[in-house]
Amino acid sequence: MTDETLDWISVGHTGDLPEGRVKTITARTTSICLVHFDGQWAAMNNHCPHQRGPLGEGSIEKGVDDQCWIRCPWHGWDFDPLTGKPPGGHEDTGQEMYPVEIRDGEIFVGIAPEPPHTRTVTDAMVETLTNWGLQSVFGMVGHSNLGLSDAIRLAVGDGKLKYYGIRHEGAAAFAASAYGKLTGKPAACLTIAGPGATNLLTGMWDAKVDRAPILALTGQVQTQVMGPGAFQDIDLLSAFQAVTAFSQPVLPSSNHVELASLACKTALVEQNVAHLIFPDDVQTLPSEQEAGAPEGRVSRTSIRPAQADLDAAAALIAGAKRPLIIVGHGAIDARDQVADLAVRLGAPVLTTFKSKGLVPDDHPNAGGVLGRSGTPIASWFMNEADLIIALGASFSNHTGIERGKEIIQVDFDRMQLGKFHPVALPVWGEVGAFCDGLEAARHPDADDQITELAERWAIWRAEKQARLAEDHGRGIHSFAIFDILGRLVPDDTIFAVDVGNNTYSFGRYLETKGSQRVLMSGYLGSIGFGFPAGMGAWAATQDLDAMRGRKVVSISGDGGFGQYPMEFTTAVKYGMDVTHILLHNGELGKISKEQRSGEWPVWETGLHNPSFAAFARLCGGHGSKVTEPAELEAAIQEALDYKGPALVEIMTDAELV
Known part of the structure; x- marks a missing residue:
């Protein structure tokens, strides 16, 4: 191949490589060992033929015959610095050489034009x-x-x-x-x-x-x-x-x-x-197979329950004075139908923690989260219910659905129906199809539970405000954080929540609104989920029209954020618009609490932390630190307004959750 047909690629300047040295350079995608030796320049294939060791990471050394050789750093194979020839006994052909030109101090290497890409x-x-x-x-x-x-x-x-x-x-x-x-x-x-x-x-x-x-x-x-x-x-x-x-x-x-x-x-x-x-070796094999596609391979997903089950459900509902709807994550695609059913039945809607926000807390029929991370409103209506309509809920022990009640359970997965105990009516079908197909009449003497709901919300909101008076001088109350955050975030916010005390406080105190979504490590309960999950949620807002433009807020404690802190640099690199709320209490607070409740001594739950706000700024994002309740609203709003990854580090009291 003549010099005229080569592609001449600039690979640096003569001042970059001292006399008697070698280095690895890349010309387009070709790895080359560049040599400066005896006042001359040479370029050869960078891979030693033994095990593809990088010659450019080796050195020029004198051999027993006082001749100088490039020595491979992996296993010591030698090559002439200017010709690429071996001293004999290894390979007769030596290394492939590339022409070099120096133009006004700039080094150019000539390589063959890039061949057409072979489909792999x-x-x-x-x-x-x-x-x-x-x-x-x-x-x-x-x-x-x-x-x-x-x-x-x-x-x-x-x-x-x-x-x-x-x-x-x-x-x-x-x-x-x-x-x-x-x-x-x-x-x-x-x-x-x-x-x-x-x-x-x-x-x-x-x-x-x-x-x-x-x-x-x-x-x-x-x-x-x-x-x-x-x-x-x-x-x-x-x-x-x-x-x-x-x-x-x-x-x-x-x-x-x-x-x-x-x-x-x-x-x-x-x-x-x-x-x-x-x-490794299969990845680059040539392929002539045509790419596959989903057409003709995936059916529609709507499964309408049997009419007999719909009729039986209607009969049970007609006989109940205090029907209660509980929705789990399996109902996530049927939020509008669930809300419509609740209005038709005059029934409160409680959610599992995984489905928090599916019927938002600002809806007249919403009763909040049921279970360990829930509200006293939800517990009240669970205790008073005479019929439970469980939609896409799996009866986790953390949720605390009363199994002794009469239960209608609806799920698209037949194995979930009556999985842990018998229910009055197991119904196989999609939750949305069940809600749309159910023609149920209310009991003529049904209680006015919606008025009760409003009364219970008033009691709970007053109780939350009263808790702000609790101050041990060790940090901000978590209710203050989630009260302000809930008011400031948009109605379509996507929350990604970690595991720990911050999770319980979020479930208990933050009131959802609009079409907000909550993501969490539900059944695995893995610490460290929060910030990476925020990254995943942000990526979805870039991919799907239905998610586009939605704000992503991730939440964790200092223990959870410490699992993957360097992913903040990932968020900066790709301009991920994620606001992270970090509750910093200097310990694994949830574990400390469990040790105390189990009458164990508190042991090895303390954490040694940096300033997370300063860390965020060092990574290239926004970082602020809050030590007083009066600073909360401005700091959170500033972070929400920042276009890119932002972190608000809030000093909290581990006992005020």
Whole structure:
């Protein structure tokens, strides 16, 4: 190839590399060892033919014959600095050389024009994933997923995907889990083999137990070294077996497009975890398979209950003077139908914590959250009810639904019906279809529970205000925080809530409004969920028209934020408009409380913390610190108004929750 047909790529200046030194440079995507030796410049293939060691990280050393050689840093193979030839006994051909020109002190290396891209296995699979609706990937690029990463890079360049490079794979899984909980559609998390893959497990379990779709895309060692125990070789199929509804390796003989389609279908239809394993050598194999798509493979989701069950439910309702509706996360897509049913029946609506806000607290029929994180309003109406209509609720022991009551239970998952104990009427069907199909008349002498609701709300609001007088001089009362936050945030805010005392206070004190949504680590209850979940929720606001423009507020304690603090830099890098409310009490307050209530000594729950506000500013975002109640409103409003990641560090009293 003549010099005229080469692409001449600038790789630096002569002052960048002293005499007698080598360095690694990149010309377009070609890794090259650049040499400055004996007053001359040379460029050669950077990969040692032994095990692809980087020659540019080596050194020029004298051999036994006093001749100088480039010595590979990995295993000591030698090459002539100017010709790339070995001293003999290794390789006859030596290293591929590239022409070098110096132009006014600037170094240019001539390389062949970039060949047309050859479509690979991972290209075909990523095309399939985007055809099925995948829009966002959270991950970390590494040595065993480079082929897959390049396919994702091309899709990002074509505008088919968005990619967010995280600092810890656990945060990627939590972000993808939150995205799935919010949208019902999967995001993906990308990792390398071995420890990168295993770091996903907590977030994947969070998605599994909370019925959220998620895709895990993990690199793997090359197929020829799988099994004997190569570097980072873990049996990922076994490691992920319990947490996944679908997990398959992509092998050279696999129908790789079909595997991608089945992974997407499993995540969507089963609202569960799907996993694809990509051995390093398979990722770049050529592929002629056409990308898959969902057309003709997914049915409509509405399941109308049997008419006999609707009639039986109507009869039970007609005989109840104090019917009560309890909604769980399984009713998340039927919030309007649930509210309409409540109005028709004159029934209060209580929510599980996972479905807080599904019927907002400013609705006349709303009774707030039931259970340990709930309100005394909800407890009152639970005790007084003579019929419970449980819609998409799974009867968690944290919720505290009274099992001795007469219960109508509606769920799209037949295994959830009467799962822990018999109910008066189990109804299989979608919650929205049940509400629309139910023709129920109220008992002629039904109690006026809506007037009672208003009275109970007045009592509870007065009680909350009275609690502000509690002051131990150790920090701000959590009610003051959530009272102000609830008033300031928009009606369509998405909250991502961590685990700890902050969670209980949020459930108890913040009154939801409008179409607000709450995301949490429900059944797994994993600390550290809050801020990564906020990142996932923000990504959804960029992808889906229904979410676009909604404000994201994440909430945690100092213990929870300390799990993944460096993800704040991720949020800064991608301009994520997430406001984080951090309740700083210097301890794992929930655990201290449990130790005291169990008559244990409080032990090892104290935390040594930095200034989180200063940390946020050092990361490039907004950070403010609040030590007095009078400062709260201005600080929170300033953070909400900031266009980008913002953190409000609030010094709180661990006992005032």
